[in-house]
Amino acid sequence: MTKSASSKSALQEKEGISAPEIVNIASAAQLKKLRSRPISAETLTKGIVSGAIPALSQAITLIESTNPNHLEKANQVITACLPYSNKSVRIGITGVPGVGKSTFIEAFGKYLTGMGKKVAVLAVDPSSTISHGSILGDKTRMEELVKDPNAYIRPSASGETLGGVARKTRETIILCEAAGFDTIIIETVGVGQSETAVHSMVDFFLLLKIAGAGDELQGIKRGIMEMADAIVINKADGDNIKKAQYAKTEFNRALHLFPAKKSGWTPTVTTCSSITHEGITTVWDTISAFLELTAANHYFEEKRAGQNQYWLMETINEQLKQHFYTDTNIMASLESYKKAVQNNEISPFAAASVLLEKYFK
Amino acid sequence: MTKSASSKSALQEKEGISAPEIVNIASAAQLKKLRSRPISAETLTKGIVSGAIPALSQAITLIESTNPNHLEKANQVITACLPYSNKSVRIGITGVPGVGKSTFIEAFGKYLTGMGKKVAVLAVDPSSTISHGSILGDKTRMEELVKDPNAYIRPSASGETLGGVARKTRETIILCEAAGFDTIIIETVGVGQSETAVHSMVDFFLLLKIAGAGDELQGIKRGIMEMADAIVINKADGDNIKKAQYAKTEFNRALHLFPAKKSGWTPTVTTCSSITHEGITTVWDTISAFLELTAANHYFEEKRAGQNQYWLMETINEQLKQHFYTDTNIMASLESYKKAVQNNEISPFAAASVLLEKYFK
Numbered sequence: 001m002t003k004s005a006s007s008k009s010a011l012q013e014k015e016g017i018s019a020p021e022i023v024n025i026a027s028a029a030q031l032k033k034l035r036s037r038p039i040s041a042e043t044l045t046k047g048i049v050s051g052a053i054p055a056l057s058q059a060i061t062l063i064e065s066t067n068p069n070h071l072e073k074a075n076q077v078i079t080a081c082l083p084y085s086n087k088s089v090r091i092g093i094t095g096v097p098g099v100g101k102s103t104f105i106e107a108f109g110k111y112l113t114g115m116g117k118k119v120a121v122l123a124v125d126p127s128s129t130i131s132h133g134s135i136l137g138d139k140t141r142m143e144e145l146v147k148d149p150n151a152y153i154r155p156s157a158s159g160e161t162l163g164g165v166a167r168k169t170r171e172t173i174i175l176c177e178a179a180g181f182d183t184i185i186i187e188t189v190g191v192g193q194s195e196t197a198v199h200s201m202v203d204f205f206l207l208l209k210i211a212g213a214g215d216e217l218q219g220i221k222r223g224i225m226e227m228a229d230a231i232v233i234n235k236a237d238g239d240n241i242k243k244a245q246y247a248k249t250e251f252n253r254a255l256h257l258f259p260a261k262k263s264g265w266t267p268t269v270t271t272c273s274s275i276t277h278e279g280i281t282t283v284w285d286t287i288s289a290f291l292e293l294t295a296a297n298h299y300f301e302e303k304r305a306g307q308n309q310y311w312l313m314e315t316i317n318e319q320l321k322q323h324f325y326t327d328t329n330i331m332a333s334l335e336s337y338k339k340a341v342q343n344n345e346i347s348p349f350a351a352a353s354v355l356l357e358k359y360f361k
Numbered sequence: 362m363t364k365s366a367s368s369k370s371a372l373q374e375k376e377g378i379s380a381p382e383i384v385n386i387a388s389a390a391q392l393k394k395l396r397s398r399p400i401s402a403e404t405l406t407k408g409i410v411s412g413a414i415p416a417l418s419q420a421i422t423l424i425e426s427t428n429p430n431h432l433e434k435a436n437q438v439i440t441a442c443l444p445y446s447n448k449s450v451r452i453g454i455t456g457v458p459g460v461g462k463s464t465f466i467e468a469f470g471k472y473l474t475g476m477g478k479k480v481a482v483l484a485v486d487p488s489s490t491i492s493h494g495s496i497l498g499d500k501t502r503m504e505e506l507v508k509d510p511n512a513y514i515r516p517s518a519s520g521e522t523l524g525g526v527a528r529k530t531r532e533t534i535i536l537c538e539a540a541g542f543d544t545i546i547i548e549t550v551g552v553g554q555s556e557t558a559v560h561s562m563v564d565f566f567l568l569l570k571i572a573g574a575g576d577e578l579q580g581i582k583r584g585i586m587e588m589a590d591a592i593v594i595n596k597a598d599g600d601n602i603k604k605a606q607y608a609k610t611e612f613n614r615a616l617h618l619f620p621a622k623k624s625g626w627t628p629t630v631t632t633c634s635s636i637t638h639e640g641i642t643t644v645w646d647t648i649s650a651f652l653e654l655t656a657a658n659h660y661f662e663e664k665r666a667g668q669n670q671y672w673l674m675e676t677i678n679e680q681l682k683q684h685f686y687t688d689t690n691i692m693a694s695l696e697s698y699k700k701a702v703q704n705n706e707i708s709p710f711a712a713a714s715v716l717l718e719k720y721f722k
Contacts, residue, residue, distance in 0.1 A: 075711045082705050167710055174708060223584070254618060308702045308709050315713035320681045323721070341669045344443050347535060348672035349528055350436045356680050 041076035048077070048179045049084050053152060056179045063171045064157045078171050081178035086304070088177045089291060090184045092198040094224065095208030100234045101187055102141035103274040104208055109142070111280050112183050113150040120181035121145070122172055124188045124198050125156035126165045152181060163318040166197040170311060173201065199227045200310055203300060204287050207231045209251070211243035225251075226258050229267055230286050236271035236279065244271040263299045265290055329358045402437035409438070409540045410445055414513065417540045424532045425518045439532050442539035447665070449538045450652060451545045453559040455585065456569030461595045462548055463502035464635040465569055470503070472641050473544050474511040481542035482506070483533055485549045485559050486517035487526045513542060524679040527558040531672060534562065560588045561671055564661060565648050568592045570612070572604035586612075587619050590628055591647050597632035597640065605632040624660045626651055690719045 039058065047055025062074040095101050109119045121142070145151045157168035173184050188198040199205050207228040225231070231251050236244035251269045261267070268286050272279025294300040324330055337351040346354075400419065408416025423435040456462050470480045482503070506512045518529035534545050549559045560566050568589035586592070592612050597605035612630045622628070629647050633640025655661040685691055698712040707715075 075708070075714065078708045079711055082708060086705055171708065171710060257615060257618070305703050308705070309699065311709035312699065312702050312712055315710050316685065316716060317678070317682060319713065319717050320685055321678060324677065324681055338670060338673065341673050342666050344447055344669070347436070347439045347443060347532065348669050349532060349676050350440055351673055352676035352680065353436065355677060360684065 041073050041080065044073075044077050045080040045178075048081055048175055051180045053179070056152070056175055057154075059175050060154060060172050063168050063175075074171070078174055081174055085174040085177035088173075088182045088184050089204065089287065090173060090186065090202040091287065092186050092188065092195075092202035092205040093208060094188050094195050094198065094206070095234075097189060099208045099210050100274055101189075101208055104232075104234050104272070105185060105187060106142045106145050107274040107277055107280055108283060109145045109151055109185065110148065111277070111284065113145075113148050115284075117150070117183045118181045119145075119148075119151045119183045119185060120173075120176040120179075121151065121153045121185045121187065122169050122176070123154075123156035124162075124165055124169045124186060124194050126159065126162040126194060152176065152179075161318070162193055162197055163314070166194075166201070167311075167315065170201045195224055195227065200307055200314075203294070203303065204229050204290055206283070209233050209247065210235045211240055211247040225254065229261075229263075229265055229290060230283070231255070231267065231269045232279070232283055233269070233271045234274060237273035237276050241271075247271075263290075263294050263303070264297055265293055324359055327359055330355060333358065402434050402441065405434075405438050406441040406539075409442060409536055412541045414540070417513070417536055418515075420536050421515060421533050424529050424536075435532070439535055442535055446535040446538035449534075449543045449545050450565065450648065451534060451547065451563040452648065453547050453549065453556075453563035453566040454569060455549050455556050455559065455567070456595075458550060460569045460571045461635055462550075462569055465593075465595050465633070466546060466548060467503045467506050468635040468638055468641050469644060470506045470512055470546065471509065472638070472645065474506075474509050476645075478511070478544045479542045480506075480509075480512045480544045480546060481534075481537040481540075482512065482514045482546045482548065483530050483537070484515075484517035485523075485526055485530045485547060485555050487520065487523045487555060513537065513540075522679070523554055523558055524675070527555075527562070528672075528676065531562045556585055556588065561668055561675075564655075564664065565590050565651055567644070570594050570608065571596045572601055572608040586615065590622075590624075590626060590651060591644070592616070592628065592630045593640070593644055594630070594632045595635060598634035598637050602632075608632075624651075624655050624664070625658050626654055685720055688720055691716060694719065 039055075044055050044059050044062075048059055059074065059077045062070045062077065065071065065074070093101060093105065105121055109121060112119045142153060146153055154172065157165050157172070159165040159168065169186065173186070176184055184202075186198050186202055188194045205227050207224060207230070209231060211233055233244045233247050233251070248269045248271055255267050255269065270279055270282050270286065272283060274280075291300065294303070325334070334355065337346070337355060340346045341348050341351050400416075405416050405420050405423075409420060420435065420438045423431045423438065426432065426435070454462060454466065466482055470482060473480050503514060507514055515533065518526050518533070520526040520529060530547065534547070537545055545563075547559050547563055549555045566588050568585060568591070570592055572594055594605045594608050594612070609630050609632055616628050616630065631640055631643050631647065633644060635641075652661065655664070686695070695716065698707070698716060701707045702709050702712050
């Protein structure tokens with residue numbers, strides 16, 4: 001399923017299945033026309049709250065739109081959905097390409113729906129603007145989960161900035177929760193600052209790793225390990241089991257370097273196999289224990305309130321910058337001041353003063 | 362010497378020495394009057410470039426002033442000094458209270474002036490706004506260095522924000538370099554984001570530690586170790602030598618966790634004693650080796666150019682925020698929107714939209 005198709009259609013994809021001949025062409029056209037007519041924010045909200053997937057998908061498409069009218073309607077839907085949201089656990093999952101994120105989410109997601117949970121899988125992947133959906137774009141990698149009626153998979157929104165992509169995903173979380181999804185998984189890939197963005201919108205942050213050549217810690221990205229509430233070493237099957245055990249010891253030692261977490265939670269390191277499903281239960285048990293602890297010490301609600309504040313400020317700061325840097329006056333002179341600063345002809349602070357004066361005049 | 366005295370007087374302090382009776386009272390008054398008359402930016406610049414300490418101190422006082430006229434004059438002086446600046450090594454030194462920063466800088470600074478270098482010691486300490494100069498405020502802790510004609514010590518500027526304090530220090534660096542100081546030491550204390558600010562204005566970043574109870578790495582702040590070009594374990598004397606050696610091993614192992622640096626430099630861990638002066642030479646040798654390497658691979662100049670760009674952007678962003686948050690419209694409604702966001706009555710993004718609309722109207 002391609003990205004553009006996903007934006008236009010509110011239906012769940014069934015790629016490779018062409019319309020059977022029995023379909024009434026006329027009624028299909030009528031349906032299409034109906035669907036292209038604007039639906040009110042109220043109708044959409046009702047649909048979402050009743051758990052209707054087409055309404056959910058359509059509202060998310062509004063969120064992802066660049067049309068100002070769509071944005072306004074999206075804001076109305078989100079505000080109306082807010083009272084129904086917030087009752088879920090939001091789990092962030094990160095890991096570099098190759099650690100088996102898709103197969104892990106497939107196995108983990110199936111385990112959760114098997115427990116009666118409703119699972120939404122979203123993604124934050126700013127690189128998808130260029131690659132048109134590198135993660136989750138190819139849903140065939142989650143063959144089982146995609147067919148599960150209690151799972152909803154939505155590829156990463158696209159956008160020019162990480163801020164934009166993150167905003168869209170965060171708003172999508174609200175809608176998914178209002179639609180009755182109680183477990184929200186947000187996948188991201190270890191690129192740039194996307195982990196920080198995801199970390200600031202989830203309750204629990206899981207770092208997926210695989211056992212390597214023995215030197216597991218070399219090259220690990222700054223801060224990622226510190227953000228993790230759990231490190232799960234994937235692909236612990238067959239010949240890999242021994243290596244995975246060794247990696248577990250290494251990571252446990254490394255976690256020891258970091259100061260205690262505000263949550264009162266001690267990060268765990270476990271192994272798992274998305275093939276044999278060994279260790280998948282442990283992942284959920286870990287998250288449950290975390291939820292229990294942070295509900296008791298009120299960290300859970302405090303963190304969510306803090307995240308709301310963070311996104312308010314973050315959005316304001318982002319918009320202020322965007323307004324400044326797209327100002328015609330600024331665009332006309334910024335580069336020359338940058339060069340002057342680079343060549344030590346003017347101090348960065350003096351240059352900033354001049355530019356700000358131009359802007360505020 | 363108190364903070365306020367240091368701002369008013371252009372003279373180096375000689376606390377505890379009262380004016381000898383032989384001083385001509387009339388001529389002293391005349392001198393005082395002369396000094397209180399505004400001096401032109403040109404005269405100040407000439408004084409600085411000739412290496413006159415009173416002119417340097419006076420210009421720094423202008424930088425630290427909140428009077429807009431002073432700021433304008435300060436900008437003129439800085440711009441005029443820029444061609445004479447940039448020829449130095451800028452060394453950042455951080456460490457939590459108790460590691461002996463002052464005694465280390467005293468020993469290290471004396472070593473450098475002994476080699477014929479001219480050393481300026483500055484500080485970035487946002488907490489000094491409240492405490493009126495907690496670090497470097499008490500210059501008596503650098504008894505020897507303060508009397509050294511080839512050393513110049515200036516306590517941290519004060520300011521409401523770290524951004525403000527950092528700006529002032531960064532501009533002070535330019536003036537000190539124009540005044541002929543070839544080695545700039547910038548001290549900071551392990552509080553908040555001040556290390557990041559200092560890191561973004563120096564060539565070489567030194568983390569000062571002491572050997573502890575054996576578990577050296579516990580509680581070390583995120584990112585600090587990764588920023589360090591050298592870790593120096595201070596107070597390696599007497600009974601401490603063995604512990605310091607052990608700490609050295611521990612830190613060396615921990616540094617192994619981090620990815621290779623862009624500079625091509627491999628961070629070092631050494632021990633030193635500010636009392637016996639053992640290891641002080643090694644610190645300078647380390648810095649010299651770093652300078653040689655980064656001059657050859659052009660990292661030195663690239664980093665400085667990058668830092669200039671960073672400060673340009675940083676200043677703009679800081680000012681944009683300040684302008685927004687001090688807007689009367691925003692100040693009147695921000696708190697109620699913050700509360701609404703906290704209580705899930707409005708999404709952070711919708712709240713940001715409303716506030717930004719108010720602001721730009």
